[in-house]
Amino acid sequence: MKKRMVLSVLSISALIALTACGNNSVDSGGESGGQVKLTLMSTATVKADMDTFKEIVADFEKENPNIDIEDTYPGDGYEDLARVKMAADDMPDLFDTHGWAKSRYGEYTEDLGDMEWAANLDPAMKPILTDDEGKLHAFPINQALDGLSYNKTLLDEYGIEAPSTFDEFMEALEAVKEKSNGKVVPFWLGGSDKSQFGQYFDQFSTPLLITDKEDSYKKELLDGSFDWSNYTYLPEKLKEMNDKGLLNKDVLTAQLTQGPELMAQNKIAFTMLNGSIGREVTKLNPELKVGTMPVPAIHPGDSPSWIGGERLTLAVSKKSEHLEEAKQFIEYIAQPEVAKKFAEGTSLPSALTNVEADNYFAEFYKQYEGTQIQPYFDRMYLPSGMWDPMGSTGQELIAGTMEPEQVSKKMAQEYTRLRGK
Template identity: 80%
Template sequence: MKKRLTVSVLSLSAMMTLAACGGDNADSGSGDGGQVKLTMMSTATNQADQDIFKEVVADFEAENPDIDIEDSYPADGYEDMARVKMAADDMPDLFDTHGWAKSRYAEYTEDLSDMAWVENLDEAMKPILTDEEGKLHAYPINQALDGVTYNKNILDEYGIEAPKTFDEFMTALETVKEKSNGEVIPFWLGGSDKSQFGQYFDQFATPLLITSPSNSHGDALLDGSFDWSNYTFLPEKLKEMNDKELLNEDVLTAQTAQAPELFAQGKIAFSMMSGSIGRESTELNPEVKIGTMPVPAIHEDDQPSWIGGERFTLAVSKNSEHKEEAKQFIEYISQPEVAKKLAEGTSLPDALTNVDADNYFAEFYKEYEGTRIEPYFDRVYLPSGMWDPMGATGQELVAGTMSPEQVSEKMSQEYTRLLKQ
């Protein structure tokens, strides 16, 4: 499927951030005294994730004073900025492919297959990052194993087992509300960032539409014949959660940065937050234990699954004027001690076989060992550009400006429109 990029209008603040990403590569060349300046753009949104990136960048610059890295973290504005950059054929020297290494960003990446760390690349990551011609598009900083995050202390206190089905999940939310007398938020979303709603829809779309033998719509999604009324279950359930006060009251204004403090205070039972949330919460309150579980099954003939693949990566722009210096940074972060620091700092599994990272959620990954890992729904089954309406429709649904049926209709319209591009 050939995808055509369209340039969206950015807000003034987004344009300012875009400028901070380095502008033209020609302008980010050598600084005073011949210092090379590299631009780097990452999708890291959590403060802890950004902090570990900044620490590693600072360490690299200290060891390599002839190289200066201008790192930026546009958060929810990343995709808009990337589209503008791609349309201008002016990607940053180093950029995150966030799950689209072989499709959306393939023509903008330098081949990394000849680098030393490749011999230690986890076998599970090779097909995700390498195309049929053998081109390796990006370096994986870590691997994603997404599910649902929860406060284990609260579940233990209320006698709730980690849900294996969506029905059990809904029951667990209502149990939390009842037994806490409304003092604990059953399901917390930092909905000021529409990607939180996108995460809910994207992860639960897999058990709803893909993994159940009796309800598998993968082929229809890929050939354009999918009936979007089959999607309506998810907005219906989200609306039900909101109507029953199972979501946080401030869901549309809550910020993801609030999650660690709220988890530490015992105010949240379940969330779609992942990565460093466990470590951050426990640092604030050593008594709290954050757990993670696979995405619950929706249909009776299905089982829970992890949603995974790329999380944070770095690709080198094929048009970079400083490819060698950019590769030098990737070689640096692929050293076992640095790769370990990044994996542990982001609380996600490492992607290299010669790295032994101590992951916060290791005991939970072990508990669910053997659970299948499914790719992100939108990366496989939706055309480029669907992530934005997926999240935005969630905001509108909770705000009361869209019905569940209208959410599905909007998704159908955007899906059809984007398929044609």
């Protein structure tokens, strides 16, 4: 059985070494005994998502014994590894575009517009994945509706309603701490992976800086004139949560994979793990129900919003030595029964209109039907590369090596530097 690599934080030397698994290498891009080897790199980090991916890859290999797929999941090191591979012009045969299909990866992707599944692409996804020339850059495995996941069983027991504003969210965290006598973590983050802090800042930047008409900085963010002191509210609130014991004590060392198990043990109230968290928790504890909710509003009079767009995708490298086989895998996962399996396994809506999936969070999506869906903040308003400082400044803030104002100053410096590239 081939080895599937699950990677975390990668050193530069490790990144360079890993470029050998690109599609031009003898081990992964060539053929041996008539068998084609494809490399696949995904941003999936949640265990249930990776398990679903691996199962579907294995099923494909059984049906196509002449094709061997080496699937890797670099986790927090995905962007760094992708940059190394782009610089070497040696992208994997199949890779995740994670929100940057057109702007970051466009020159490396094969046009998939002539494939049969393209006719069933959800209209909401077309502008995200298709450029002005009509090139379709990637296949969307699912669609994201991100917000907060929560232990509904526990909150019902405590008489706590799902919050619709940030103030209510803070009150709910305080109530969980009080009612559980400190035995339940009000807001759990797997902060050993800096993307958890990035997710906090990215999702809450939308209600802070975009959706409220009186406090919208769309123009300033896009033209480079944004005053980053307006961002300081978010690190201040994160620091307040930590100071008040509303975050897990091991927030800087906690692993993402611990989240579902801890919630299944009724040790977590709220988390920023989305998608398959519900199905995974209920599998561990059938008596527990996980809920999902939009991102709470911050300014008075504003409304909650989902943060959406592409979640998991796969693009085909236009320089793959095995374009036909790589597109064959895309055709396979675009089949309604396989796309349904992906949607249900990741607990997110399919991006294909001919797929009906039994989604774990369906009742909550219906409950919040009509809620505005906003694009990811960093993808829409920030230059490429800002995700890393978003996450690392959060880690430094909690570690005590940065104050909230310094977080905003660092973000301003990186914003200016990256816009200049």
